[in-house]
Amino acid sequence: MDAVSFLGVSKNYGAQSVLCDINFSVAQGEFLVIVGPSGCGKSTILRMIAGLDHPTDGTILIGPSDAKHLSPGERNIGMVFQNYALYPHLSVYENLAFAMKAAHMPKARIQERVCKVAVLIQLQNMLKKKPGELSGGQKQRVALGRALVREPSIFLLDEPLSNLDAILREKMRVDLRQIHDQTQISTIYVTHDQVEAMTMADRILVMQKGEIHQIGTPEQIYAQPATLFVARFFGSPAMNTAQIILHQNENHWILSSPNHSQPISVDNSKMFNNRIHHEKHQMNVWLGFRPEAVHEGTGLGISLKVTVFQLEKLGARTHIHAKWGSDTFVYLLRHDDALPRIGDDVMISIPYCELHWFDQAQRRISLDRPVVAGNFQKLPVAVGNTWEA
Amino acid sequence: MATVIESTKPAFRIPWETFLGFGLLLPSMLVFLVFYYAPAVFLAYISFFHWNIFASQSIFVGLSNFQILFKQPLFWQSLLNSLYYAAVMVPASTMISLGIALLLREGIRFKRGAIVRSMVFLPHVTPIVATSIIWIWLFDPQFGLLNAILGFFHLPQPGWLASTHWAMPAVMIYSLWHSIGLYTVLFLGALTTLPRSVLEAAQVDGAKKWYLFKRIILPLVSPVTFFVIVLATIDSLQSFSQIYTLTGGPHGGAGGPAFSTTTDSILIYETAFIYQHFSLASAMSLMLFLLILLLTLAQKWIADRFVFYR
Incomplete structure (x- = not known):
């Protein structure tokens, strides 16, 4: 009871x-x-x-x-x-x-x-x-x-x-x-x-x-x-989010932003292959990733070129504020990492498994399953909860 | 080092704001001085004279006015009447107004609450003499509304203002009607400033209505209760207009049948302005002042033990 x-x-x-x-x-x-x-x-x-x-x-x-x-x-x-x-x-x-x-x-x-x-x-x-x-x-x-x-x-x-x-x-x-x-x-x-x-x-x-x-x-x-909302509310510094447009181009996907002119090719067909349904060639989504998931340099996952505009040194770690178009991202470096200077262009990469996707209504979408527009569950979409409607 | 700092300021210089401040206060201070404190001091002064309006013919008589006073049975009866009046009025007006305030507070959320609140306050702003004359008719033994209602329920119909027993209660009923509005508004003010979360905490703690009132509300409004009690005491010992008007004042013989409503203030008025015995009346006023002072001090002494100031 x-x-x-x-x-x-x-x-x-x-x-x-x-x-x-x-x-x-x-x-x-x-x-x-x-x-x-x-x-x-x-x-x-x-x-x-x-x-x-x-x-x-x-x-x-x-x-x-x-x-x-x-x-x-x-x-x-x-x-x-x-x-x-x-x-x-x-x-x-x-x-x-x-x-x-x-x-x-x-x-x-x-x-x-x-x-x-x-x-x-x-x-x-x-x-x-x-x-x-x-x-x-x-x-x-x-x-x-x-x-x-x-x-x-x-x-x-x-x-x-x-x-x-x-x-x-x-x-x-x-x-x-x-x-x-x-x-x-x-x-x-x-x-x-x-x-x-x-x-x-x-x-x-x-x-x-x-x-x-x-x-x-x-x-x-x-x-x-x-x-x-939940994604941004928890975690300090808060999760980085950006509005993203996914285009399908032949067999691969291109990731671009309304706030950013330079498109980014997503090489990984594993990620999207057959997972966004095929009739739709373009999708507006929210992308989120946690500051602690970001790696400097190119690597597995999505790579973005960002411009550093502020450093916050907290002793054990440093918060790096960087711009991607007009979106702002924060990521962390340990105190012994080499710090970029303000104004530097830096490549950052985020592994695919650390990416969070949200639809236009800001609800989590899992790209494991096909998403059909206009057919979302009513809020709350409680992931992994023990609550039953 | 301190001397260096001090030396930058000239000593004993009063800033002009001080003059301005006192200047602005002066008119009201003068009004108080001329119409309040000076007469009070003068009253104490003439109580030691056989006073004549032509001041040059007044004779200093020391304490003999007080000696005369203490031998007067009517003076003692008027004191008793005053105390009887106060002893009923103070608790009754305090309790009834607190009760009404609690009821109104419950209804404060309703839109018509404001109308009810102003209706309760309304009697207090009416002129005492005018409404007293109306109440004379309500109290009329034969044609009055009050006895008509009592008669309808087959209850005894007292003679009210014409009866030696019921004249004083009649005056009290009128005075309650007239004064409760003010006290109710004071209590309402105190009740609305009670911290809501404290009352809610008590509710969660399982306090039922009466327990909540006794253990939480009453102690928290006690400063206002004390204020109301002091105010009601002073007010009832000084009551004059309604007693005068209700019990025969307009016909020349204020004070009710067989002096039954002759309180101290009525006796003072009659001694001074009907029998023209100003010094004796002054001596009585001084005694009334002392009585009120003593009562207020006693109340303060009690209040220091029971009133909780937040």
């Missing part, structure tokens, strides 16, 4: 649609990260699980039961808000004990549980202080403790680390994952930070504009992004 399931959930505020036909589920004990740019509806999903918002359409299941009939307090959820939302007039102890007092639990048991959690969040000495006297990181831990102390069946976190500084954020990232591994509580974590998503998640759900683009493990998301 899944901890949470969304079945065809939509949410409108008046005429504005925030979420559109959302389907996914979270397994027991799973750590799911919902990631997307701000305003994509990811917080709305969390708020609907908590019962603070209600779907316009569709069903949310919490465990076996329809959430429609459950008040926020009855859902047995622990939630951490972005701004912590601690009770400012209560001490840390009272903040932690609030939910259990509301449930009329005996005092001795409350004390026992609060003390246990206080040790877990390392705030044993702060129990008498008011939230106003705590630092940002300590407030964050109280918020975490308040959610944990109820021993919830689902743990919701709404961008919990975004108000912390970089060092603390990295530490909390590890701590959070550790707490999850200890408690094995099903966790849904909302963030706009792709690094948090990649490092913490069992599975990642990528959203944009109220639609799910992909659900998958971090490896799947990185290696087989389902849409151009």
Whole structure:
């Protein structure tokens, strides 16, 4: 049985649609990260699980039961808000004990549980202080403790680390994952930070504009992004993308760009042979490749001549920004490689297996199979996910 | 080194902005001084005289005005009436306005919320004397709307303003009607600034409505509650116009049947402007001032222990 399931959930505020036909589920004990740019509806999903918002359409299941009939307090959820939302007039102890007092639990048991959690969040000495006297990181831990102390069946976190500084954020990232591994509580974590998503998640759900683009493990998301949006969102520096026109010329294919005058012949018939259907002699596609897949010099795969215009030295490696026509690409060199100078023309090559192709609607196409124009699956095209429509 | 820095600035030079600032403040300061503080000081001054409008004939009598006052049963009764009035008005107006504010807050999302809010506030902006005269008719034992309604439900119909027992409650009902709007708006302001996520966190923590109100909302609006209580205390101890108008003022005998609504401020008015005994009235005013001051200090003392400032 899944901890949470969304079945065809939509949410409108008046005429504005925030979420559109959302389907996914979270397994027991799973750590799911919902990631997307701000305003994509990811917080709305969390708020609907908590019962603070209600779907316009569709069903949310919490465990076996329809959430429609459950008040926020009855859902047995622990939630951490972005701004912590601690009770400012209560001490840390009272903040932690609030939910259990509301449930009329005996005092001795409350004390026992609060003390246990206080040790877990390392705030044993702060129990008498008011939230106003705590630092940002300590407030964050109280918020975490308040959610944990109820021993919830689902743990919701709404961008919990975004108000912390970089060092603390990295530490909390590890701590959070550790707490999850200890408690094995099903966790849904909302963030706009792709690094948090990649490092913490069992599975990642990528959203944009109220639609799910992909659900998958971090490896799947990185290696087989389902849409151009997902491809660009994950990875730092971001994936290089360019609009490409594929022409068929006799038996081989030519790759050109609307932003570039010089066509590039693709020698490899293995790549395209019989894989783009034959009636079509020209195809507009998006090409993507990761900066880390680029090799300098000519080699296997596609070779491009680019002009270097900027170098970013980061110590261990250097980011090289180069132009191909009016497209800009970034690639990486190790610190001991010979660096090009600004203005140099450099040949770069990308192996065929590292190329990602997307159609005009920015959905991933696999060139293993013939592609018929106008016959795409409806979004989400989730590659390798465990989700079933 | 510090002296070097200091020496670049001439000592004791007041920038011209300071003059400009005080200059701009001067008109309002003068108004306050002439019409507020000077009369207050003058009032304290004449309470030690047997005062005559022709000031040269006034005689210094020391504390004998206060001695006379303390021997007057009517003075003590007026104090009791004032305290009775305040003791009902302060909790009633605070609780009712908080209740209305909570109800209106629930409905704040509806479009008609604004209309309801202005309707609640409306009584407060009406002139007291004019609406009091209307309420005299509502309270009329024989022809009044209030007794008509009570009669319809076969409930006892009190004599209201004509009764020694019911005159004061009638005045209170009118005063509640008139003053609650202001307090409701103050509470509404406090409720709308409550952090939404804190309320939501409490909901997720399983707090039911009453628990949420008791443990979260009430402590978080406590600064405004304190302000409203102080305001209501001062307002009720100083109430004059409605008591005067409702209980016979226009006919010359303000203060209700058998002095039942003769509060301190009514007695002060009558002593000064009907019996022309200005120094005795001043002494009473001073006592009322002391009473309000003491009450406010006591409230402050309590508030320091119970009010939570964010």
